[in-house]
């Protein structure tokens with residue numbers, strides 16, 4: 001299953017707010033009560049969270065943490081998730097998912113060097129919780145190649 005080259009555009013579909021088809025005349029229509037009761041928007045619906053994300057691995061940053069692993073979205077929705085992992089480094093890496101306690105939920109998948117234009121796709125179903133995305137090669141996570149992902 002090789003995804004088409006060109007890379008999936010970074011999600012971010014702007015919320016095209018469906019205009020509320022203005023049916024005129026309706027006196028007893030749905031009254032839209034705007035609940036603007038605070039500055040911060042609390043996440044209530046998990047439906048709006050993405051279930052597909054990109055993960056960028058790199059090994060060419062600057063010291064002391066030259067390695068990095070960055071998910072494009074966080075948090076993400078629970079359930080079936082599609083991780084598209086890219087390697088912008090010069091060495092091969094892996095991609096694995098652990099639970100917060102270290103229990104492995106996704107075995108390491110190789111993400112070879114040169115994998116910067118085409119993603120290695122990993123499909124996994126995750127329950128709500130906190131997970132660690134990481135490269136499992138010796139020392140790499142310690143050099144920065146890991147990230148915490150919230151699934152809700």
Ligand SMILES: [Cu+2]
Nearest residue numbers: 093135137140
């Ligand atoms: Cu690595």
